[in-house]
Amino acid sequence: MTGTLRGAAAIVGVADAASPTGELDRFGRDLETAMVLEALDDAGLTLADVDGVCHSQSAMAFAEYLGVHPQYTDSTNTGGSSYEVHAEHAAGAIAAGLADVVVGVYAATPRSDRKQRRGGGRFTPNGPMPAAEWEWPYRLRMPMGPYALAASRHMYEFGTTPEQLAEIAVSTRKWAVLNPRARFSEEITVSDVLASPMQVAPLHLLDCCLVTDGAGAFVMTSAERAKTLRKPPVYVLGAATCHDHMIISQMPDLTTTPGAISGPAAFSMAEIKPDDVDILMGYDSFTITALLHLEDLGFCSKGEGGAFVEDGRTAPGGSLPMNTNGGGLSYTHPGAYGMFLIVEAVRQLRGECGPRQVEGAEVAVAHGSGMVLSCMSTLVLGTEATL
Amino acid sequence: MSERNVGPASPESGPFWEATRERRLVLQWCTACEEPIQYPRSFCPRCQASGSSLEWRDASGLGVVYAIVVEHKPEAMGEESPYAVALVDLEEGVRLMTNIVGPDALSATISTGVRVTWEPLEDGRNLPLFEVSAAKQV
Ligand SMILES: [Zn+2]
Numbered sequence: 001m002t003g004t005l006r007g008a009a010a011i012v013g014v015a016d017a018a019s020p021t022g023e024l025d026r027f028g029r030d031l032e033t034a035m036v037l038e039a040l041d042d043a044g045l046t047l048a049d050v051d052g053v054c055h056s057q058s059a060m061a062f063a064e065y066l067g068v069h070p071q072y073t074d075s076t077n078t079g080g081s082s083y084e085v086h087a088e089h090a091a092g093a094i095a096a097g098l099a100d101v102v103v104g105v106y107a108a109t110p111r112s113d114r115k116q117r118r119g120g121g122r123f124t125p126n127g128p129m130p131a132a133e134w135e136w137p138y139r140l141r142m143p144m145g146p147y148a149l150a151a152s153r154h155m156y157e158f159g160t161t162p163e164q165l166a167e168i169a170v171s172t173r174k175w176a177v178l179n180p181r182a183r184f185s186e187e188i189t190v191s192d193v194l195a196s197p198m199q200v201a202p203l204h205l206l207d208c209c210l211v212t213d214g215a216g217a218f219v220m221t222s223a224e225r226a227k228t229l230r231k232p233p234v235y236v237l238g239a240a241t242c243h244d245h246m247i248i249s250q251m252p253d254l255t256t257t258p259g260a261i262s263g264p265a266a267f268s269m270a271e272i273k274p275d276d277v278d279i280l281m282g283y284d285s286f287t288i289t290a291l292l293h294l295e296d297l298g299f300c301s302k303g304e305g306g307a308f309v310e311d312g313r314t315a316p317g318g319s320l321p322m323n324t325n326g327g328g329l330s331y332t333h334p335g336a337y338g339m340f341l342i343v344e345a346v347r348q349l350r351g352e353c354g355p356r357q358v359e360g361a362e363v364a365v366a367h368g369s370g371m372v373l374s375c376m377s378t379l380v381l382g383t384e385a386t387l
Numbered sequence: 388m389s390e391r392n393v394g395p396a397s398p399e400s401g402p403f404w405e406a407t408r409e410r411r412l413v414l415q416w417c418t419a420c421e422e423p424i425q426y427p428r429s430f431c432p433r434c435q436a437s438g439s440s441l442e443w444r445d446a447s448g449l450g451v452v453y454a455i456v457v458e459h460k461p462e463a464m465g466e467e468s469p470y471a472v473a474l475v476d477l478e479e480g481v482r483l484m485t486n487i488v489g490p491d492a493l494s495a496t497i498s499t500g501v502r503v504t505w506e507p508l509e510d511g512r513n514l515p516l517f518e519v520s521a522a523k524q525v
Binding site: 027028029030033034037046047065066067068128130132133134135136137138139140141145148149150152153156197198199200201202203248249250254 | 391392393394395396397398399400426428429430432433435453454455456457458459460469470472474482483484485486496497498514
């Protein structure tokens with residue numbers, strides 16, 4: 001172990017609720033919110049100060065309810081000890097400068113829930129999920145629907161075309177051709193993408209990621225110990241996260257993801273600029289997702305993603321190799337693809353990628369996208385030469 | 388279209404769904420900052436006001452399309468398609484997901500003016516949908 005948390009962070013506000021009757025008259029989000037606001041008040045702070053949220057079910061859903069856009073998020077669930085784990089992780093985050101003010105919360109009202117017959121089915125003690133109440137009735141198909149909404153807005157605001165989105169699928173397929181384990185290995189053209197069946201207009205089938213089996217893992221240790229192990233170390237140079245909604249109808253701006261916060265923060269920690277990035281592994285659940293990453297991470301200006309991807313700029317031989325394993329669009333996509341971003345970035349930086357190896361790659365970015373453009377997490381990785 | 392999947396109201400949004408029984412579109416407002424809140428909450432996420440600072444007001448039912456997609460479902464999914472799903476920005480300043488319905492539904496585009504219309508649900512509530520409002524084409 002290197003470093004210590006000793007004395008690095010402090011608890012500055014607390015609140016709790018309990019009653020001799022064993023029952024409380026508030027429950028669910030209302031009670032959770034009341035606790036957070038009381039604890040903040042105890043500290044002399046407000047929600048505006050909060051940049052970290054811990055919740056043992058979903059920090060994303062709770063942050064959306066609170067209306068905060070945290071850059072530190074922890075939904076770890078270890079049962080009754082979740083809150084000590086949250087405090088431990090928060091202390092680590094604060095010590096490392098990843099967060100400044102973190103809130104953790106717990107509320108449960110089993111006694112009144114039973115008496116008042118709350119809960120069951122889609123109705124958790126927190127009430128129905130907001131998605132069930134405000135989105136499911138309208139039959140937006142998941143997962144492509146929310147991304148199609150974002151694409152529609154991007155096309156409207158910036159004149160982005162279906163052909164430009166298709167360019168991303170075409171360039172990504174060119175990488176897949178070089179990866180013997182890719183699900184798809186035949187080259188495609190822009191016309192092929194546009195001729196593939198419409199799913200949720202404006203997205204075609206070939207704008208959408210695959211559904212495959214897949215699995216991956218990583219091992220991380222201290223920089224010191226890394227030097228003694230078998231493979232060349234790939235160092236974490238920067239990392240940052242942000243989420244600004246859980247469900248698509250709560251996304252503040254469909255054309256700007258929270259990657260516009262996490263990306264620059266991670267790049268700043270890594271002391272790099274977009275120009276320094278040799279490989280971008282940008283979560284490509286859909287072509288529009290990858291396009292939004294290019295803009296939000298600063299590889300081009302907002303609205304210029306469509307023009308940026310023309311002429312194979314992200315294809316083999318292009319100036320920004322993107323999704324060199326063939327991506328979620330053509331390599332593999334079991335449902336949550338983020339692990340594969342990290343694995344490919346590491347292999348590229350170790351020079352292990354054979355025909356698809358990007359020569360001399362020293363800096364790679366693994367940029368994950370979670371839920372429906374909801375949570376972006378940017379990881380900047382580098383070889384020893386970048387230290 | 389096939390049966391709607393509409394669940395129970397959350398503790399905070401009861402008045403929204405009750406008003407739909409009278410085909411009234413209502414929104415939760417914070418009187419402290421004079422802004423509507425969507426979805427409804429137990430407090431105002433802008434200024435943290437709660438209790439009597441929150442009230443329900445009638446909405447005009449008018450808005451414009453913010454984003455729109457057309458679902459092309461395979462027949463195997465057992466639903467009539469195509470149909471339009473949109474995010475609509477209401478005049479009052481909140482955004483709702485909805486379906487655009489009516490004869491012009493599939494020609495609606497972003498910035499098209501829309502107004503609320505209602506689809507009855509089995510339990511007496513009504514689901515707010517939107518149709519193109521020729522009078523308010525932007
Ligand atoms: Zn307010």
